[in-house]
Amino acid sequence: MHTLTRPQVDEFQAELDAIRAGVMNSLGQADVDHIRKMIALCRASEVGGRALLHFGVGPLSWIAGVLALAHAKILDNMEIGHNVMHGQYDWTGDPALNSQTFEWDIACDGEAWRHSHNVTHHTYTNILGKDRDLGYSLLRMTPEQKWKPRHWLQPLANLMLALGFQYGVGSHDLELGRYKHGAVPKPVFKERLNRFLSKVGKQWFKDYLLFPALALWSAPRVLAGNFAANLIRNLWTYVVIFCGHFTEHVAIYRQEDCLNETRGDWYLRQLAGSSNLTGGRWFHILTGHLSHQIEHHLFPDMPAHRYVEIAPQVQALCRKYGLRYNTGSLFRQYLTVMKRILVNTLPPKTAAA
Structure with a gap:
């Protein structure tokens, strides 16, 4: 949490707004070229990965086919x-980059x-x-979440979520807990469930039936390769997302902390509720x-490849106002994630002891 005065919060907001305006007013062909290059590379x-799986020997x-296909799925x-579904490229007017119609290659339905x-998530981070x-x-x-006996199995639940992360993300909008308590009407839940199952069915058909069938005698090789590529993508996505949201110093808020929140307050909550990862250009891609999760939470509709450009400016603002800018290596940040998960596995009295 911060100790800024109200005038300082307003000044912080104005300086971040200026950073955002500087980028958004300069969007152009270079940004379009970047995303189209990524799509072509994907x-x-x-194609290369599937060809290696279908026609390769040995x-x-x-392995090369799996890595190439996993690389495509991660991109x-x-x-x-x-990034497209965040509306980062809606300004181009390109139907292929329209946030409301784009669909991706995972079990999570785009609309959900x-x-x-x-x-x-981005409103109530x-x-x-x-x-x-x-x-x-x-x-x-967090200790403020009520501990239940099922939390003894939290390390196992975390592992299962990591292995099947696309399904965790895909089932998220079902709101099973709220449905169980009657907060989500049954027709709404059924419509969401059907949409989720339909998307899962399409993904399974493509990766575990269609492509293996096309490979004929190489079907087992292709089936195993598709499974391995999906698993790699799941694990990578899980680690990146968790390192951006659940590291040791990431702040968690109560609803009463956020009453009458201004945009400046929202900026401060995004900053305190996020963490970055250090790395090179391809690591960031x-x-x-999302290795720049701080900048993403501050400016979710800004083309993400521009976060590298503004990160030093955001970090300088944090130094100016005495705010924490949470960043570190993937290994170090994930260690703090696991520490948080393990500490909160324990009942409150045990954890305090």
């Missing part, structure tokens, strides 16, 4: 799908994600009882530039 990587070509999920992520991304309704991430 398609080429998928374990080395299988599609992170740098392309996530736009609601659970764009609307709910890290607010208990409002942001359902906080532990994905499975994990206890493969994270969908």
Whole structure:
């Protein structure tokens, strides 16, 4: 939490607004070229990966095929799908980059994600009882969440979520807990469930039936390769997302903390509720530039590849106002995520002891 005065909060807001305006007023061909290059690279990587799986011989070509296909799926999920569906390229007028119609290659339906992520998560970031991304309704991430006996299994639940992360994200908008308590009408729940199952069915048909069938005698090789590529994408996405939201110093808020919140207050909550990862250009691309989760939470509709450009400015503002800018290596940040998960596995009295 911060100790800024109201005039300082307003000044902080104005300076961040100026950073945003500087980028948004300069959008142009270079930004279009970036996303189209990523789409072309994704398609080429998928074609190459599937060709290696279908026609390759021996374990080395299988491994190369898996890695190429996983690379394509990660690009599609992170740098392309996530960012396009945030509306980062709506200004281009290109139907292929329209946030409301774009669909990606994971089990999560685009419409459901736009609601659970764009609307709910980015509005109520890290607010208990409002942001359902906080532990994905499975994990206890703060002592202020009520401990239940099922939390003894939290490390196992975390592992299962990581392995099947696309399904955790895909089922998120079902709001199973709220439905169980009658807060989601049955017709609404059924419509969401049908949409989720339909998307899962399409993904399974493509990866586990169609492409293996096309491979004829190589069907087992292709089936295993598709499964491995999906698993790699799930694990990578899980690690990046968790390192951006649940590291040691990420703040979690109560609803009463956020009453009468101004845009400046919202900026401060996004800053305190996020963490970054250090790395090189391709590391940032493969994270969908969510290695700059702070900048993404501040400016979710800004083309993500521009976060690298503004990060030093945001960090300088944090120094100016005495605010924490949470950043570190993937390894160090994930260690603090696991510490948080393990500490909150324990009942309150045990944890305090």
